[in-house]
Amino acid sequence: MNQGGAPGGLSWQRFAWWGVWLLALYRLGVILWGDIPVDVEEAYYLSWARHLDWGYFSKPPLLTAVLAAVTGLLGDSPAVLKSIAVMFYSGAALILYALGERLYDARTGAWAAIAFQAMPIVGVLSLFVSTDAPLIFFWTAVLYGFVRAIEDEGIGWWLFTGVMAGLGLQSKYTIGALAVGLGLFLLTDARARARLRSPGLWAGLVVALLVWSPNLWWLAQHHWVTLDHTRHITLEIARAGSWGNLGEFLLGQLGAFGPLMGLVALYWIWQPSIWSRRADRLLLFASLPLLLLVSYQAWRHEANLNWASPAYVGLVLVATHWMLSHARRLFYAAVGLNLLLLSGLYHYHALADLFDVRLTRSTDPYFKRLGWVEVGRQLADLRRRYPQAALLSDSRKLLALLGYHARVDGRPPVLRSWNPEGGWRHQYDLHDDIARHPGEDYLFVSRRPLGEAVLARFDRTELVAVLRARIYPDLVRRVYVYHLQGFRGYPR
Helix, strand or coil: CCCCCCHHHCCHHHHHHHHHHHHHHHHHHHHHHCCCCCCHHHHHHHHHHHHCCCCCCCCCCHHHHHHHHHHHHHCCCHHHHHHHHHHHHHHHHHHHHHHHHHHCCHHHHHHHHHHHHHCHHHHHHCCCCCCHHHHHHHHHHHHHHHHHHHHCCCCHHHHHHHHHHHHHHCCCHHHHHHHHHHHHHHHHCHHHHHHHHCHHHHHHHHHHHHHHHHHHHHHHHCCCHHHHHHHHHHHHCCCCCCHHHHHHHHHHHHHHHCHHHHHHHHHHHCCHHHHHCHHHHHHHHHHHHHHHHHHHHHHHCCCCHHHHHHHHHHHHHHHHHHHHHHCHHHHHHHHHHHHHHHHHHHCHHHHHHHCCCCCCCCCCCCHHHCCHHHHHHHHHHHHHHCCCEEEEECCHHHHHHHHHHCCECCECCCEEECCCCCCCCCHHHHHCEHHHCCCCEEEEEECCCCCHHHHCCEEEEEEEEEEEEEEECCEEEEEEEEEEEEECCCCC
């Protein structure tokens, strides 16, 4: 194939690097000078670092370890937190370039890396550090290592793939869907099937288990709580199948992938000829199990848009290769449209100000993240009046957000969980249940006034403040704060 030269006289490798890092710098600029606040999940994962461990209630430990290391060196400002996500996704894009070069050609790899960075779902996730960031990085690394391993007679690439898979399992268990897809490819591809007898494959699996084993040990010590939580939210919530939920989810995926590119990918997946090409078939096997599983979850109950995002690593490469070969101008238009959509999201508030649009709760996609900085400042002032009081709540979100935003002189409050039922609902119940820390003073924060069921469990109670932050006429944050002393224990 005559690829031609990259734009600007660059090699395709340099073109990929320039494109990936320019978009990364743009995102860092949006983070530094924009008005995108810390998300509740970011604050939640950061707070886990108070108890570094090999596992946590809802996720494996890798992201928390990264947060602890980076924030220990650079501080925990919003810019530092969010830049971690930018680095993970940019790294995944560069691995995607190498994967595309290996499976197709350098031009496909370079444009796929840029198309990946331009996808709306990647652009949005890059602004909020979550477990999806390391998951997608290691997902891409596993896929690249697997491609190299089935081409090579040696053991080295199998060991590399095993390490990446183990780190992926330490990030998010979703990477198990990739193992299913790659296993199906090994079983159905005549050339790859011989690798099932390769010692390298089995050595790689052993390495993956060894890397994952500390988390497995932690799970065994904690009643398999993370796996139980994952199973509950994906399989055990009873509800009849809803085609409306599924349709909404699939439309959301189309927007997450990018409208034009998503339509092309959808059209191309249904063409029988795509299964005749080995590279396309490998990438589809790597992508479709997760996409089908999450679609089933959306039909059965509900599913977040980001749950299927790792599937787009393979799909964006397939779509890029086909569009560059058959509809190059449409590909450029698709990438341009995605970048335009991302810019609109990144500068949403600035554009609203420019066009004098009055935003409301229903028209601002960032509304869930607004107002907590102001409430946190008010609570920090209150904490100075009660310097010995721990922050207590029955709300995971309030503990995470106010634990981050209500710091005094850079020091976060001690967090405590109100958990009269005694079950494990979130990470704070594991370490911070008030029953395990009696004898403290508390500032109980709640979105509603406390009832007698709570107040009767303390010797002294006082409503000391109602914190308010008015964002829009239809959006006012309100937090009730009680000073509580003399905990009597939960009712039997």
